[in-house]
Amino acid sequence: MTLLDLAGVARTYNDGHPVYALRATTLTIPEGSYVTISGPSGSGKSTLLNVLGLLDAPDEGSYRVRGVEMAGADEALRGAVRGQLFGFVFQAFHLLPGRTARENVEIGMVYGPSRRRERRTRAEEALARMGLGHRLNADPRALSGGERQRVAIARAVAARPRVLFCDEPTGSLDSANTANVLTLLRELNNDGLTVVVVTHEAEVAAEGGLRLRVEDGIVTTHTEEARAHGFT
Amino acid sequence: MPTGSRKRRRRADLTTLGLVVPRLRLVDVLAESALSVVRHPGRSLVTALGAVLGAAAFVSVLGLSSTLGSQVSDAFDARRATEVVVNADADGPATDAAWQGGPALKRLTRLNGVTAAGARVRVPGQEVRRAAAFTATTVTAPVVGLDPASLGVVGPRLVAGRAFDRFHEDNAVPVVMLPRTVADALGIARTGVAVFIADRAYTVIGVFDDVARQPDTLTAVVMPFATVQPLAEGDVSDQVKRSVLVETSPGAARLVASQAPLALRPEGPDGLQAVAPADPQTLRREVEGEVTRFALLVSGVALVIGAVSIGNAATAGLAVRVSEIGLRRAVGGRPVHIFVQLVGETTVLGGFGGVLGALLGVVTTGAVSLYNGWVPVLDLRVAVLASLGGAAAGLAAGFVPALRATRLQPVNALHR
Numbered sequence: 001m002t003l004l005d006l007a008g009v010a011r012t013y014n015d016g017h018p019v020y021a022l023r024a025t026t027l028t029i030p031e032g033s034y035v036t037i038s039g040p041s042g043s044g045k046s047t048l049l050n051v052l053g054l055l056d057a058p059d060e061g062s063y064r065v066r067g068v069e070m071a072g073a074d075e076a077l078r079g080a081v082r083g084q085l086f087g088f089v090f091q092a093f094h095l096l097p098g099r100t101a102r103e104n105v106e107i108g109m110v111y112g113p114s115r116r117r118e119r120r121t122r123a124e125e126a127l128a129r130m131g132l133g134h135r136l137n138a139d140p141r142a143l144s145g146g147e148r149q150r151v152a153i154a155r156a157v158a159a160r161p162r163v164l165f166c167d168e169p170t171g172s173l174d175s176a177n178t179a180n181v182l183t184l185l186r187e188l189n190n191d192g193l194t195v196v197v198v199t200h201e202a203e204v205a206a207e208g209g210l211r212l213r214v215e216d217g218i219v220t221t222h223t224e225e226a227r228a229h230g231f232t
Numbered sequence: 233m234p235t236g237s238r239k240r241r242r243r244a245d246l247t248t249l250g251l252v253v254p255r256l257r258l259v260d261v262l263a264e265s266a267l268s269v270v271r272h273p274g275r276s277l278v279t280a281l282g283a284v285l286g287a288a289a290f291v292s293v294l295g296l297s298s299t300l301g302s303q304v305s306d307a308f309d310a311r312r313a314t315e316v317v318v319n320a321d322a323d324g325p326a327t328d329a330a331w332q333g334g335p336a337l338k339r340l341t342r343l344n345g346v347t348a349a350g351a352r353v354r355v356p357g358q359e360v361r362r363a364a365a366f367t368a369t370t371v372t373a374p375v376v377g378l379d380p381a382s383l384g385v386v387g388p389r390l391v392a393g394r395a396f397d398r399f400h401e402d403n404a405v406p407v408v409m410l411p412r413t414v415a416d417a418l419g420i421a422r423t424g425v426a427v428f429i430a431d432r433a434y435t436v437i438g439v440f441d442d443v444a445r446q447p448d449t450l451t452a453v454v455m456p457f458a459t460v461q462p463l464a465e466g467d468v469s470d471q472v473k474r475s476v477l478v479e480t481s482p483g484a485a486r487l488v489a490s491q492a493p494l495a496l497r498p499e500g501p502d503g504l505q506a507v508a509p510a511d512p513q514t515l516r517r518e519v520e521g522e523v524t525r526f527a528l529l530v531s532g533v534a535l536v537i538g539a540v541s542i543g544n545a546a547t548a549g550l551a552v553r554v555s556e557i558g559l560r561r562a563v564g565g566r567p568v569h570i571f572v573q574l575v576g577e578t579t580v581l582g583g584f585g586g587v588l589g590a591l592l593g594v595v596t597t598g599a600v601s602l603y604n605g606w607v608p609v610l611d612l613r614v615a616v617l618a619s620l621g622g623a624a625a626g627l628a629a630g631f632v633p634a635l636r637a638t639r640l641q642p643v644n645a646l647h648r
């Protein structure tokens with residue numbers, strides 16, 4: 001089933017002069033895909049991810065999530081989709097200092113439907129799955145970069161989203177931790193989670209079943225799979 | 233209705249997506265506020281500082297003013313509150329002395345609340361001369377005649393000799409008591425010497441340096457009421473003042489004042505004027521009311537400054553919380569969640585600062601009172617009010633930074 005559906009979506013910034021960060025893009029992402037988005041710096045990778053993740057709104061085109069139009073949707077609907085269907089992992093982790101790893105993971109669920117007790121057990125499960133069952137009460141400032149990113153992934157998946165959006169998830173990590181994160185993402189995808197990863201690293205981009213390349217706001221692909229999904 | 237159809241559409245979309253209709257769970261959002269406050273004690277303290285100072289100023293100003301107010305009125309109450317003076321009107325019965333006589337005073341003394349009553353006459357400026365050949369020192373002083381009862385009301389404090397008594401009164405003995413200032417001016421160092429007033433000799437039997445009531449007596453030569461009569465009758469200045477001094481039990485002064493003229497002069501009470509000091513309760517309330525109004529003004533200003541300071545600190549604190557706010561939005565938080573959380577934080581901090589400041593104010597009031605030997609008087613409701621005021625200031629102060637935070641777009645907040 002089609003999960004995410006872009007049709008003629010464009011995003012233009014106006015910085016005195018227009019910056020075509022994302023030119024008219026048509027793209028379909030089926031449930032369960034592993035999508036990688038690569039390209040040089042400033043090419044529009046993050047712009048595409050933000051549009052897909054409803055962190056940013058396009059200026060043109062139609063974006064459907066499970067068939068529901070998101071163009072012109074209000075913040076309540078967009079927030080609910082972000083909170084309940086999507087999960088996010090960023091290069092900068094965005095963990096809150098002064099909160100334990102478990103509390104940080106719980107923040108991923110606090111605006112959703114689950115209750116306090118449920119949030120707690122889910123957070124502990126997610127951290128255990130990321131190999132951090134012994135660091136539940138650690139402050140993120142006391143964790144290594146790799147551990148921090150695994151807390152962030154736990155936060156993103158604890159609410160049991162359908163799509164995981166990652167913007168340069170390994171950008172701040174060494175090769176050992178990068179491999180670790182890639183393994184986790186692969187496992188999550190094997191469990192049925194749709195994964196969308198922005199990266200400028202070839203090693204990470206190679207993970208994708210659907211490999212997208214962005215250059216100057218234009219999205220292209222080289223994989224047969226992509227063409228099979230109607231992407232040209 | 234556009235909003236109604238919009239809501240319906242959103243509901244339908246959420247159902248299609250299999251999502252739960254998002255609700256604002258206040259308990260969860262405020263729990264986030266609380267965690268943010270307790271896990272960042274430094275930031276919290278800086279933010280709450282304005283409320284601490286405001287509440288401390290509020291409580292200590294009110295506490296010290298009420299403490300001070302009660303000291304003043306305690307000292308002030310004790311004697312003045314039990315005093316009534318009855319004067320003859322200027323055009324009243326100046327020569328008719330019956331209202332100062334024994335039967336009239338007896339009637340007055342029978343009134344409820346009267347503990348003592350006596351007659352007084354005051355003759356203006358007389359030349360007082362010491363009876364010694366080798367000096368010509370004179371002093372001009374009023375002469376006051378007091379019977380034993382009114383002498384008791386005035387209550388002179390003797391530094392030498394004795395006071396006159398019923399015997400001196402009944403026999404109009406020519407004796408005087410001098411205030412120390414007059415005695416010193418005349419060079420009188422001991423009792424038993426004589427002074428001349430209008431060519432009559434009087435024996436000095438006592439010297440006093442203070443009085444309990446009627447402080448103008450401190451500049452007057454005092455003699456028995458009966459002794460002064462020839463002097464009063466011979467005076468042509470028309471300035472002789474006749475009064476009855478009354479001592480009452482505490483709290484009775486007003487009532488006694490209203491009844492005294494009729495008791496002294498049943499046939500013409502209108503010619504007499506009874507003066508009682510302001511009721512100490514009313515007076516205290518008036519004084520405290522004024523002080524309290526001032527204190528409230530000061531404290532109101534302090535709280536406003538506190539609110540502004542909380543607002544400033546919270547706004548400045550936002551700079552380091554941009555990514556936190558972006559993240560909360562990314563994980564499904566709506567602007568209203570952000571708003572409520574931040575206002576919750578400043579309210580908690582304002583209330584906490586208020587409690588801390590109130591404690592500080594109580595301690596200050598206690599310490600200053602202890603140092604000065606006062607009995608601290610502090611209505612504890614003031615401390616409660618200060619804490620609530622702090623919370624209110626925090627609530628008001630939170631609106632600006634919270635509104636500002638809701639305008640942050642998640643995409644900008646997360647990609648800094």
Ligand SMILES: Nc1ncnc2c1ncn2[C@@H]1O[C@H](COP(=O)(O)OP(=O)(O)O)[C@@H](O)[C@H]1O
Binds near residue numbers: 039
């Ligand atoms: N908020 C913004 N305002 C103006 N220009 C922006 C903004 N965000 C991104 N851009 C521009 O859009 C282009 C694409 O940016 P981005 O998607 O972040 O690139 P990438 O993630 O591939 O490095 C860049 O030229 C960038 O400068």
Ligand SMILES: [Mg+2]
Binds near residue numbers: 045046047
């Ligand atoms: Mg980028």
